[in-house]
């Protein structure tokens with residue numbers, strides 16, 4: 001059963017946040033506490049099986065993405081990627097798939113997909129025209145790229161150093177990367193989905 005985080009008990013919400021902190025990173029705390037967020041919990045009975053955070057794309061993050069586009073840090077050779085970059089630069093209201101964690105014993109059952117769909121629907125209901133997700137490319141990091149690919153997201157590959165000039169509060173780079181230290185030099189893939197069709 002998938003329910004909006006704000007409809008869960010304090011204990012369940014805490015359990016869901018703990019799952020995100022353990023499997024994704026400290027920066028989830030910031031996203032989970034936001035009152036303009038789109039967070040969801042998947043419950044199996046009383047147990048938290050998975051949790052996800054969606055956020056309105058922050059101006060600082062949008063500026064960062066636009067800077068990456070300007071600095072040719074993103075591979076825009078595919079027509080769909082170029083179109084996505086244009087949409088981002090037009091400042092359309094955008095939702096960010098910020099974090100997602102499925103407890104190991106519940107993986108491979110479609111929960112990640114279901115939590116992505118729940119957030120996309122919530123973004124659409126809020127009038128967002130686009131959804132994006134940044135996949136961090138690091139052996140120590142998440143495994144989200146295959147997921148967004150299998151859901152038909154458009155893909156823009158970002159050069160190493162994608163986060164090197166990151167100064168926002170919302171990214172793992174601010175707390176340091178497990179591989180690179182305070183200044184993350186990892187590559188990323190930026191995924192996007194048009195929500196208007």
Ligand SMILES: CC(C)(COP(=O)(O)OP(=O)(O)OC[C@H]1O[C@@H](n2cnc3c(N)ncnc32)[C@H](O)[C@@H]1OP(=O)(O)O)[C@@H](O)C(=O)NCCC(=O)NCCS
Pocket residue numbers: 023024098099100101102103106107108109110111112113114141142143144146147150
């Ligand atoms: C990545 C993660 C969220 C996937 O959860 P899940 O519930 O097992 O995923 P689903 O069952 O919904 O799978 C959805 C699709 O992604 C694919 N997929 C999921 N994890 C994959 C992986 N590690 N490698 C390759 N493909 C994967 C599945 O094959 C499936 O594709 P299909 O429907 O075309 O067969 C989960 O492994 C996890 O929480 N990992 C640790 C935290 C993390 O990496 N979070 C993402 C970054 S914030």
Ligand SMILES: [Zn+2]
Pocket residue numbers: 138177178179180181183184185186
């Ligand atoms: Zn790094």
